[in-house]
Amino acid sequence: MKQERAERTRAAVVLAASEEFKERGFAGASVSRIADRAGVTLGAVYFHFPSKNELARDIVSRQPDFVVPPHPSHGLQRVVDVTLTWAYQLLDDPVLQAGARLVWEQERFMEPERNSHDQWAGLLLPELRAARRLRELRTGTDVEAVARLVVNACTGAQMHSYVEARHRDLPQRVEEIWRCLLPAVAVPSAARRIELGAGRGRPAP
Amino acid sequence: MKQERAERTRAAVVLAASEEFKERGFAGASVSRIADRAGVTLGAVYFHFPSKNELARDIVSRQPDFVVPPHPSHGLQRVVDVTLTWAYQLLDDPVLQAGARLVWEQERFMEPERNSHDQWAGLLLPELRAARRLRELRTGTDVEAVARLVVNACTGAQMHSYVEARHRDLPQRVEEIWRCLLPAVAVPSAARRIELGAGRGRPAP
Known part of the structure; x- marks a missing residue:
């Protein structure tokens, strides 16, 4: 159950980050705006992705x-x-x-x-x-x-x-x-x- | 003579702008830094190019x-x-x-x-x-x-x-x-x- 919720959160963060990067590019994107868009706390984002770099790297490499x-x-x-x-x-x-x-x-x-x-x-x-x-x-x-x-x-x-x-x-x-x-x-x-x-x-x- | 000087200034501005754009991209470039790099006044830049857009457009289209x-x-x-x-x-x-x-x-x-x-x-x-x-x-x-x-x-x-x-x-x-x-x-x-x-x-x- 817990694992499932974690995976749902992660997917929501990736989707929110994608929309943020798509609109603002890497330099213009903000992690707190990504958290807002995903409807999760900043801590939840950082739990899955230690940095904006990690988020972008995950999206590009996958x-x-x-x-x-x-x-x-x-x-x-x-x-x-x-x-x-x-x-x-x-x-x-x-x-x-x-x-x-x-x-x-x-x-x-x-x-x-x-x-x-x-x-x-x-x-x-x-x-x-x-x-x-x-x-x-x-x-x-x-x-x-x-x-x-x-x-x-x-x-x-x-x-x-x-x-x-x-x-x-x-x-x-x-x-x-x-x-x-x-x-x-x-x-x-x-x-x-x-x-x-x-x-x-x-x-x- | 005057025309020649104007052309030299223009060429210096284009070169300085190229270096600025190359390093910082369009969004990051600043016209006053371009003037500094070219060793001319801000007014001299604007005399040749009414805006940063015009400068970038000139460089790309040529x-x-x-x-x-x-x-x-x-x-x-x-x-x-x-x-x-x-x-x-x-x-x-x-x-x-x-x-x-x-x-x-x-x-x-x-x-x-x-x-x-x-x-x-x-x-x-x-x-x-x-x-x-x-x-x-x-x-x-x-x-x-x-x-x-x-x-x-x-x-x-x-x-x-x-x-x-x-x-x-x-x-x-x-x-x-x-x-x-x-x-x-x-x-x-x-x-x-x-x-x-x-x-x-x-x-x-």
């Missing part, structure tokens, strides 16, 4: 856990699905929105060797290796370079989509990235099989 | 003017050269460093329809169209999508290179982007001709 594609898939389709799911979820998930906002302040609270770029690239890499085993990739494709390129392109798309449209067109931008990239990465038969549009990655209503 | 590849080139090689030149110059040019830092705060001072992403994509587009006329591109390549992808990937690479290495490895990251991307975009004969490494874009010593 981003990939929140992105679970609605369709089963593997290999190259899985890589595509993860990026599209992230793009759709970013439209209304405060934890992902906080992650997107915090990415450019992460030097304040993340160790450089555990940054969000490496996290995401590390998540995509096993699926790209699976794609290679499945003979979906062109000969000589450097899977680590492709993982980094996908993360870079999605990061840039996220930033620019935010500036222009508050992320509303992000799924379309990510689809466009894949339409350009697939011919570089996939053998023609695999490129033809990959599903992109029509709400791939969009959660079922 | 970024492409500062990036002039050291080699003559055209078509796809020009697109590559512009991105590599930008990557090398970012290592020690405060105006470009300020531009990189301001990109994620631009909603505070740029109109959304005149954002840095569109500026850069607009700069690359005519060269990509030239590449198409030169038959360097694969049939069916969407040049506008490619321009956006290149800008997105460079933006993401810039951010992550900053977090991990204070931009020191940016030229290598941009080279890597092109090694992945060329097979998607260029016909094989053109892809083979494109020069990438060995300081393409690096200014002559």
Whole structure:
């Protein structure tokens, strides 16, 4: 019972912190405002997270856990699905929105060797290796370079989509990235099989 | 004479503002500190730039003017050269460093329809169209999508290179982007001709 209550409080704090970070960024966020938003005491926040740094680090480092594609898939389709799911979820998930906002302040609270770029690239890499085993990739494709390129392109798309449209067109931008990239990465038969549009990655209503 | 002095002052203000923005970002920058750094009066700053917004807008919107590849080139090689030149110059040019830092705060001072992403994509587009006329591109390549992808990937690479290495490895990251991307975009004969490494874009010593 006690454990359950502690977990509920922790989740409420993470959600409140996400909204605070999303609106004010890391530098502008205040832990006491987070406590107010979560409806808990300042002591309760600090019980779970010793500092604002810890809170931000938790939210950024757990981003990939929140992105679970609605369709089963593997290999190259899985890589595509993860990026599209992230793009759709970013439209209304405060934890992902906080992650997107915090990415450019992460030097304040993340160790450089555990940054969000490496996290995401590390998540995509096993699926790209699976794609290679499945003979979906062109000969000589450097899977680590492709993982980094996908993360870079999605990061840039996220930033620019935010500036222009508050992320509303992000799924379309990510689809466009894949339409350009697939011919570089996939053998023609695999490129033809990959599903992109029509709400791939969009959660079922 | 008077005109010349005014131009020198303006250039000193832009340089001082670049250093201030680079270190403190848009929100943290102060116009009076910029005046101090430039060794001019606050009135002199405001004579050239009515507000901090105007200063930031000037620096961001003129970024492409500062990036002039050291080699003559055209078509796809020009697109590559512009991105590599930008990557090398970012290592020690405060105006470009300020531009990189301001990109994620631009909603505070740029109109959304005149954002840095569109500026850069607009700069690359005519060269990509030239590449198409030169038959360097694969049939069916969407040049506008490619321009956006290149800008997105460079933006993401810039951010992550900053977090991990204070931009020191940016030229290598941009080279890597092109090694992945060329097979998607260029016909094989053109892809083979494109020069990438060995300081393409690096200014002559």
